[in-house]
Amino acid sequence: xxxMNLRLDFETCHDKKGDTYVKRHLEEICGEILxxxxxxxxxxxxxxxxxxxxxxxxxRYGKRIEVFSDYDLLVLVDKVTYKIRKQLRNVSTRxxxxxxxxxxxxxxxxxxISIQALSNMxxxxxxxxxKEYGKSLYGEDHREYxxxxxxxxxxxxxSLRMLxxxxxxxxxYFDPGIFLWKERKDESLAKFLLYHIAKNLIDLGSSxxxxxxxxxxxxxxxxxxxxxxxxxxxxxxxxxxxxxxxEEWTEFKLNPDIEGLLKERGYGNPDYEDxxxxxxxxxxxxxxxxxxxxxxxVQKRYNTEETDISKLIDVYFESNNxxxxxxxxxxxYVVKKPxxxxxxxxxxxxxxxxxxxxxxxxxxxxxxLIFFYAPIMLEQNTFPQESSFIKYVKKLPIHSLLKRDKNxxxxxxxxxxxxxxxxxxC
Numbered sequence: 001x002x003x004m005n006l007r008l009d010f011e012t013c014h015d016k017k018g019d020t021y022v023k024r025h026l027e028e029i030c031g032e033i034l035x036x037x038x039x040x041x042x043x044x045x046x047x048x049x050x051x052x053x054x055x056x057x058x059x060r061y062g063k064r065i066e067v068f069s070d071y072d073l074l075v076l077v078d079k080v081t082y083k084i085r086k087q088l089r090n091v092s093t094r095x096x097x098x099x100x101x102x103x104x105x106x107x108x109x110x111x112x113i114s115i116q117a118l119s120n121m122x123x124x125x126x127x128x129x130x131k132e133y134g135k136s137l138y139g140e141d142h143r144e145y146x147x148x149x150x151x152x153x154x155x156x157x158x159s160l161r162m163l164x165x166x167x168x169x170x171x172x173y174f175d176p177g178i179f180l181w182k183e184r185k186d187e188s189l190a191k192f193l194l195y196h197i198a199k200n201l202i203d204l205g206s207s208x209x210x211x212x213x214x215x216x217x218x219x220x221x222x223x224x225x226x227x228x229x230x231x232x233x234x235x236x237x238x239x240x241x242x243x244x245x246x247e248e249w250t251e252f253k254l255n256p257d258i259e260g261l262l263k264e265r266g267y268g269n270p271d272y273e274d275x276x277x278x279x280x281x282x283x284x285x286x287x288x289x290x291x292x293x294x295x296x297x298v299q300k301r302y303n304t305e306e307t308d309i310s311k312l313i314d315v316y317f318e319s320n321n322x323x324x325x326x327x328x329x330x331x332x333y334v335v336k337k338p339x340x341x342x343x344x345x346x347x348x349x350x351x352x353x354x355x356x357x358x359x360x361x362x363x364x365x366x367x368x369l370i371f372f373y374a375p376i377m378l379e380q381n382t383f384p385q386e387s388s389f390i391k392y393v394k395k396l397p398i399h400s401l402l403k404r405d406k407n408x409x410x411x412x413x414x415x416x417x418x419x420x421x422x423x424x425x426c
Contacts, residue, residue: 006030006137012051013069014254018058021065022051029071029095029108030138036087037075043115044076044139048126052133053218057195059256068195068256070107071095074130076142080112082335088112105192119145123153125162125210129217151215156301159211160316163294164364166200167371168421170283171414179280180378187272191258193279197286198249204293205246208233211297219250233296240292284375291372309372310388313365317392320361329359332424341423345397357395363425366392367417370410377410389413396420 012022030045049072050056057068075088088110095108121127131146173193177183205222209215214229216222226243235242252261262270265278291309298312299305302319306312333349353359369389398416
């Protein structure tokens with residue numbers, strides 16, 4: 001491993017031993033990056049996300065530590081090439097698997113970015129956070145070249161994009177074979193589902209504040225702004241008591257206490273089975289909260305009074321299924337494709353995209369249908385919007401669906417939609 005001179009003079013979380021543990025991981029990640037890329041290629045390694053703001057999520061069980069926050073890093077280079085992208089993707093995958101073998105649910109996400117792209121970043125929540133809180137671990141700090149942007153500059157599409165990504169992300173962890181049919185056990189997945197539900201509920205506040213041009217970068221700041229301003233928004237408190245939700249789950253994310261959460265929810269002697277039941281309970285509960293905000297933003301963004309979920313998804317898709325998105329979908333299929341993505345699926349995806357099924361809006365629309373109709377489909381074993389579901393399946397290169405068992409159709413679609421989201425969207 002190459003000699004490093006890393007800057008780690010900041011706190012990643014509220015737990016001192018957890019902070020030390022996280023920084024050992026950061027040293028390992030940076031070492032792998034520096035070993036994998038050619039000498040002189042790297043200008044800077046930048047840490048992003050909650051770990052930069054002392055808002056990392058760490059649980060300590062005696063001497064054992066679990067990190068729930070992802071390790072999100074940007075590697076600054078003069079020019080992003082396919083080779084660099086592939087090398088960093090391999091590092092991300094290898095380290096994620098290595099941490100998983102240690103029993104950690106954290107993901108490692110390392111992305112290359114050019115100096116020019118850094119200086120031309122668009123007004124998004126991520127850009128504001130990176131500019132204010134990003135930490136340059138290695139090399140020079142080039143954030144001074146980033147544009148000076150404000151919350152007022154963020155477009156409403158970014159707020160919806162956050163909701164769509166959170167929906168697709170939480171689908172990955174709600175495996176019905178574990179939480180409903182109980183065919184197998186996975187304690188790490190059960191814990192990670194709780195963490196991602198908390199993240200989703202917190203980011204309902206993030207999305208709304210961004211949508212209304214009031215975004216602030218830290219979790220605690222968002223809680224305070226929501227308390228002050230929420231009543232000014234035309235959202236029913238009955239269906240979405242957002243300030244209380246965001247405050248409750250912000251505390252959980254910053255100081256995760258699963259045993260305490262179980263007891264608070266009425267599980268007297270917390271064990272694995274109780275955690276599974278709580279995960280299922282919270283998952284179905286939070287679908288309703290996400291739906292309420294998603295409807296509000298789609299109705300306001302696209303100026304529609306439609307209330308039916310499947311029709312609103314169609315409104316979103318048609319509004320975003322532009323020629324530009326269709327061509328961008330082809331680009332994503334070709335440039336971002338992993339080595340294990342079948343060639344015939346690549347060709348199929350490109351053809352579907354240029355014929356009017358833009359990749360990203362199609363993936364988001366399918367994920368939304370799967371997410372919003374899960375309570376009805378999985379609890380009542382019916383699927384009232386099957387025609388809409390199949391319509392969006394056919395817009396994507398998916399080949400493992402259409403089984404007779406309705407539950408298996410839902411789970412197959414969940415797996416495929418999440419797979420496509422990971423490969424081509426996030």
